[in-house]
Amino acid sequence: MKQLISLEVNGDTHEIAVEADATLLSVLRDNLGLIGAKRGCDSGGCGCCTVHVDGKAVYSCMMYALSAQGQEIVTIEGLGTEGKLDPVQDTFVKEGAVQCGYCTCGMIMTAKQLLHDDPHPDEHAIRHGIAGNLCRCTGYHKIVEAIKTAADN
Amino acid sequence: MLMTNLNVVGKRVLRQDAYEKVVGGKGFPVNFSLPGMLHGKMLRSPYPHARILRIDTSRAEQLPGVKAVMTPKDVPQIPFNPIFFMPAGSMGIHRDMLILSDTVRFAGQPVAAVAATTVAIAEQALQLIDVEYEELLAVFDPEEAMKEGAPEIHVGVKNNIRDTPSFSAGDVEAGFKDADYIFEGTYETQRVHTCYMEPRVCVSDTDSNGHITIYSSIGHLFGLRERMAYVLGLPVSKVTAVQAPYVGGSFGSKIDFAYIEALSALLSAKTRKPVRFEHTRYEDFICNARHPMKVHLKTGIKKDGTFTARYASTLCDTSAYSTHGPEVILVHAYFGLMLGYRSPHMKWEGTVVFTNNMPGGAFRGYGAPQAAFAVESQIDEICDKLGFDPIEFRLKNTPRQGDPHPFNPEWKLNSYALDECLNKGAERMGWSQRAKTGSASGAKKRGIGMAAHPLWVSGCVGFPDIYEHSGAIIRLNVDGTAYLSSATMDIGSGQNTTLCQIAAEELGLAFDSVRMAPGNTDNLPFDAPTHASRVTYSSGNAVKVAAADAKKNLLEVAATVMEANVADLEVRDGMITVKGSPAQAMSVADVVKRAESPFMVIGAQGPAPTTLKEKGTIMGISSVAPPANASPAVAEFVEVEVDTETGQVKVLRAVYAHDLGRVVNPAAAEGQVEGGLQQGIGFALMEKMLFDPETGACLTSDFLDYKMPTAVEMPSKIECIFIESNEPTGPFGAKSLAEACLIVPAPAIANAIYNAIGVRIRSLPITPEKILAALGKL
Known part of the structure; x- marks a missing residue:
């Protein structure tokens, strides 16, 4: 029903x-x-x-x-405004954090939450913050770098 | 000499598809739908070995919304094998799978299928299909399966032994007599899953004339067309496979044809509507996985550290069907186990055994990770026992640039820089400061280990041997850009970007002036699957040839218009100039416009005729075989920390050195290494598919039970050293990268664990339980 x-x-x-x-x-x-x-x-x-x-x-x-x-x-x-990417989306592209891309949208949404709660997370906090999102292509390396860069910006 | 004046190749360009993927990724096959589409579901056997006595679908057929139900009697009973590097009907491949069969050989094998208006109705209908099974005895352990009296899984296959391949060179017994030392050990690897993130999915649309158009997540467009036609008994021209712009991961799995593609086509033919199937994660887990292998290795060594004899045997569980088992064991043996290190005497014996386990498949490395774990672990044992430096030892026993191929002395190792990989990697890791084994103090002990993969990977075997020619089409546009079309599937590696870079470089255009234009099997030349570390090399070569063809045509038109000799023209960054007089220039866009213009053009001086010679779309096309399938060379160094209280292992740092000929896109290349390490750490420490010992049911069929590394388990330091040895047969010197990234981590980690705690674990995964047991703490 x-x-x-x-x-x-x-x-x-x-x-x-x-x-x-x-x-x-x-x-x-x-x-x-x-x-x-x-x-x-x-x-x-x-x-x-x-x-x-x-x-x-x-x-x-x-x-x-x-x-x-x-x-x-x-x-x-x-995410994003007036045809512009959100800064986290933008850093994912620029840091090469996207491979097959199937996890990417979920990963970005988790990263947004992480940066909202803690605008300047250290690497330990980033890794634990995204531990609920799996990726099989990137080894997470460039994803972590992208989140660091987004936080710095 | 490596060309250095390149504009696009070698540059860290941004992936074109990334912009689309960060905003939603609408091009994934999972998003594809057609109007009026039905949804398919498969009923799967709860038994690992059974005969179907009766299937009653009448209740399911009466459920409102159900449009078709299929059982074994409704599908062609044409046996097939999903391996993709030989044509479907080739001699020498075992065809023993059916789309739907009345004999079940693994738990979860499909026995019926439904198409309905919604997924929920299709699932409900499955519950209404009554199947009467005659249960048969099942066997899951390959060693048990070979014993007298074990259940017969395939009629006429005695003791369930599918194949017993072997080879030998020299006299291995004499070699052992010459040896000063003999080392022997057994090394076991487990069944692991590729864990691509996007489920397998397809939509088939069969028209009233019986022509099938299929949209699929498969990693081999032409393989899909050919396999589909074969299992349905149709000519290939009755099947069109449509290329998705990108696919959400494969790592080998998705190059295989699966049940869903055939069933969706058949259900579509029956209902005259498009039919979509999407795997659940459980279905993905039991679709295919890496073959578990047990390798026995016996090695004779001289005091000077050279091999006198190498003997190996491999037991491979090919599962319920011959899916890759007889092939993967050969690649494993020749190019993984035996030929990477020189020895005057060698012998190998393989056994491929049927069990009632889920099907095996292709997985990045194709038999080499199982081999490397054995060989590289044992070399570490030899070096440790006899006091050799593991790097010098390897260099003493590996080939040199220019060496002939063992299969044919005419084929030479053109580019080969294992020595640089070993030396530069060692230097970066601080290998010379490595502590003595077991000398670390405290509960948490650190250790450093390394492993190499000296020679050949999967399809990179030094000669063109498999069903794998490549093709490309380049078309130039009036705005000075170009479309590139190739039938290879971008499963995530970024190959479309890499291929566009190769095309742009050859054409003399800026990177962002070349765009990948997807096609289908009706309008693209054949290309092999995205497998075997081959796309940059083989498809890259085809793209370069097509681009050179297009450039030749471009310059011929330019020469006419510019009243110059073709030989005097060059094109760079979208401009065509006469060599030596840069003022005489014309843009690529203007030349293409001229070629596509009417026969009269209005210029500053008024109307002027153009010539027929200039007319037409400027394009280039190629279909070529890969020239040599050049070998990469690889060494990886890792540092681990072992908690001797909990048995937990943390990988702290990895240094990966790889001779890939030429880096086309550094970011994409690093991504391969980093992702390969994630899969390698999973293989080494965490991942193993588990099954109920009674029913054969998969117990690790979601990500809560199947543990792959998260960001927390990964080291923060992953360092890549790319050695550019300039392969003369590769596009701009490039060779290959993808698979080796997953071959070396497991033995490197095992060797690092040994360095940390002095304990050798010879079976994967190296779990805390195994470590604590080895330390005498369990």
Whole structure:
């Protein structure tokens, strides 16, 4: 039985009918066409689906869309302004932190949260801050460098 | 001499696809959909070995939203093998898989498939399919599988032994008699998964004429077309495989054809709608993995530190099917175990065994990581026992530049700088200050270790041997830019950027003037899979040839317009000039405009006719075989800290030195090394697929149970030393990089652990339990 819900995503309000067990990830991707959040495991293990809900980075595969009602949801598509990349997106490109890129959007959303909570994290804090996001291509090296650079800027 | 006046090659240019990936990455295959698309799901066997007696799909078919159900009787029973470096029907490859079979040989093998209007309905329908199985005895241990009385997995394959390849050179027994010392050991490696992040996914669209168009995450466009046609009994021209702009990782796995591609095409044909399949992570985990191997190594050594004899045997669990097992063991043996170090006498014997385990597949390194762990560990043991310096020892026993290939003396090792890799890496790591083994004090002990991979990797075997010609098309635009098309799939390495750099350099354009334009198997020349460390070398060569062809055509038009000789023209940074008189210049854009202009052009002096000779799109095309598949050379040094209280190992620092001929893009090259180390640390210390011993069910089928390194487990210091030995057959001197980055870390780490605590672990992964047990603490 579907329910009509209202979700606020990247400043836009969407009225959608969803199944009670629909995850926020599936609604973002399949109903709203916001494909930046990726399905990597659907079990809270990889972090590819990370988005912000009321200012907190969450695995959107582990949250029901119903429980995201009334909260402010930000996805990768909500970063940056007026056609310009967010500084974290920009440093990911410039530091070569993107390889296959499947983890990238989730990683950037986690990095945004990390830098919001601690604008000048040391390397230890960065590594622990992104430990919930897996990457199989980069060895995280340039990702850590990109976050350091974004913090310095 | 390495060319030094290059504008684009060798530059740290930014990846073109990164801009798209940081804002969402809409080009991933997982995002592809078509109007009216149905969703497919597979029903998988809970048993590891069973015969299907009966399948009743009637309840599933009646579920509203279900459009088609397929069982073994609905699919062509054409046996196939997903290996990709030989044509599907080649002699000598074992074809023993079916799209759907009435015999199940591993837990999770698909037995039926459904297409429905939603994923949820398709999943619900699976629950309504009734299957009656006759359970058969299963065997999971390859040594058990070879014993008399073990269950027969494939009819007629005695003792489940698929193949027993071997080779020998000289007289190995005589060699052992000549030896002053003999070393012997058994080294085991485990089943690990590639863990690409983007699930396998495909959408097939079969038209009413039976033509299949498929969009897939596969890493081999032409392999997909060919394999699809083969298993469905169709001519290849009935299949079009469409290239995705990029794919979310493969590391070998995705070059194999999978069940989903064939099933989506069949379900699409039946329903006349596009059908999409997306693997769950569980399905990805049981799709394919690195073959576990057990290597016995016996080595005879002279007092002077040279080998007198090398004997090895390898037991390879090829799993339920012959997927790569008979091939990977050969690459493992020749190019991993035996031929990297010289010895007058050698012998190797392999055994490839069927079990009821999940299929094996390709994984970065293709048999070499299993070999290197054995060989490089044992060399460390030899050096430790006999007091040789591990670097000098290796240099004494490895080839030299100019050496002939053992298969054919006409083939020479053109470019080869292992000595530089070893010496520069050692210097950077501070190897000469390495502490004596086991001398560290305190509970946390540090150690330094190294490993090399002297010669040949996967397809880089010194000669062109496999099904792997490459092609490219270059088209010039009226704005002075160029499109490059190549059928290779960018699975994340950044090869599209690298290939654009090669094209831009050859054409004389700026890097950002060349863009990769994806195509499909209808409009692109054949290219091999993204495998075998080959794209920069082989596809790079094809791109360079196509670019040279386009440039020749460009300059011929320019010569007509500029009233100059072609030989006198040069093109650099988008401008064509007459050599020696830079004032006589014309932009590439203007030449292309002229070629594409009407037959009359209006110039400052009024209307003027153009000639037929100038007319047409300026383009270049190539289809060429890789000239030599030149060998890289590699050495890696690592520093570890072993906590002798907990058994935990932390890798603190890695120095990786690699002769790759020429660096095309330093950032991409470093990325390969850094990512290879992550996979190598996982292989060495953490990763192992586990299965229920009774049911064969995969117990590590998500990332909560399968532990791969996070940012916390990685060292903050990863240093790359790239040696540019200038391979004469490579594009601008380039050779290869990708796979070796994952071959050397495990033995280097094992050797560093030995240096730290004086304990030798000969089986991977080196877990805290193994370390504590070896220290007598468990």
